[in-house]
Amino acid sequence: MVKSDKKRVVIKVGTNVLTNKDNRIVRPIIHNIVRQIAELYEQDILSVLISSGSVIAGKEVLGNCDITDKAIRRQVFSSVGQPRMMRTYYETFHDYGMKCAQVLATKRDFNPGVWRENMINCYEGLLAEGIIPIANEDDATSVSNTMFTDNDELASLVAELIGADMLIILTDTHGFYNGHPDDDDTRIIREVSVDDEISQFIRESGKADGEGRGGMGSKVKVAQDTAAKDITVYIANGKRDNVILDIVDGKTVGTKFVS
Numbered sequence: 001m002v003k004s005d006k007k008r009v010v011i012k013v014g015t016n017v018l019t020n021k022d023n024r025i026v027r028p029i030i031h032n033i034v035r036q037i038a039e040l041y042e043q044d045i046l047s048v049l050i051s052s053g054s055v056i057a058g059k060e061v062l063g064n065c066d067i068t069d070k071a072i073r074r075q076v077f078s079s080v081g082q083p084r085m086m087r088t089y090y091e092t093f094h095d096y097g098m099k100c101a102q103v104l105a106t107k108r109d110f111n112p113g114v115w116r117e118n119m120i121n122c123y124e125g126l127l128a129e130g131i132i133p134i135a136n137e138d139d140a141t142s143v144s145n146t147m148f149t150d151n152d153e154l155a156s157l158v159a160e161l162i163g164a165d166m167l168i169i170l171t172d173t174h175g176f177y178n179g180h181p182d183d184d185d186t187r188i189i190r191e192v193s194v195d196d197e198i199s200q201f202i203r204e205s206g207k208a209d210g211e212g213r214g215g216m217g218s219k220v221k222v223a224q225d226t227a228a229k230d231i232t233v234y235i236a237n238g239k240r241d242n243v244i245l246d247i248v249d250g251k252t253v254g255t256k257f258v259s
């Protein structure tokens with residue numbers, strides 16, 4: 001399939017961006033993200049969205065169900081939550097006159113050979129048709145050895161797979177800080193290079209079941225590894241108005257990771 005020369009942006013949105021303090025999905029936030037992707041589409045910039053949120057969306061419906069096994073809880077919550085997320089995305093993209101599609105993956109799908117070829121064909125086919133792929137880990141079937149560290153890893157693999165120009169990781173802080181973002185004496189680091197030693201700045205995020213996976217440590221590792229492949233990465237606040245458009249416009253937003 002012939003690949004168009006349009007600019008490509010991969011946007012990853014974490015659970016904590018999509019929820020309020022009571023862990024409920026906030027539809028206007030989804031609307032805000034879709035609005036910005038629609039604006040990029042008008043500018044002939046292709047987007048792939050990596051969206052977390054299926055586990056918390058399932059938990060919102062099922063509450064504290066009786067299943068005690070953590071892995072099975074995750075499977076059940078995500079199986080219930082993923083179609084809820086997709087219903088909202090589908091309706092919102094439809095409101096903007098756009099098409100979207102669900103692409104669920106496990107780590108195995110990125111292995112060299114036929115798995116990877118299938119993934120590439122799927123993404124290229126969707127992008128060629130002007131359809132926005134919305135990816136998530138296939139949490140229902142992906143257990144133990146086929147799991148990604150988190151969706152930041154999935155986002156990085158997709159960015160590499162489709163030859164993205166940029167990866168934007170949206171989270172619940174304004175970027176990467178030189179300590180915990182809630183501490184008074186910390187400040188945002190605007191630019192990180194692949195060789196910078198930054199592990200000393202990482203703090204615990206203390207999140208509960210379903211509230212997201214991985215933490216800031218794996219996020220900055222993914223960001224540096226992806227930047228080393230010549231894909232510029234941003235970590236920024238997904239709740240900030242126009243965050244995606246401003247980053248694509250080259251404004252100073254969040255933390256930029258460069259090679």
Ligand SMILES: Nc1ncnc2c1ncn2[C@@H]1O[C@H](COP(=O)(O)OP(=O)(O)O)[C@@H](O)[C@H]1O
Pocket residue numbers: 013014015016017170171172173175176177178179180181201202203204205207211212213214215216219
């Ligand atoms: N140096 C740091 N800079 C910014 N955030 C940090 C830092 N160290 C730890 N964190 C924590 O990382 C969290 C974001 O990571 P994570 O929970 O994985 O988000 P997401 O659900 O978006 O993937 C922030 O809420 C913050 O509490």
Ligand SMILES: N[C@@H](CCC(=O)OP(=O)(O)O)C(=O)O
Pocket residue numbers: 013014015016051052053054055056078136137139149150151152211212213214215
């Ligand atoms: N696949 C899971 C999210 C896993 C994950 O990496 O979460 P997050 O750290 O919030 O991006 C879900 O949809 O709930």
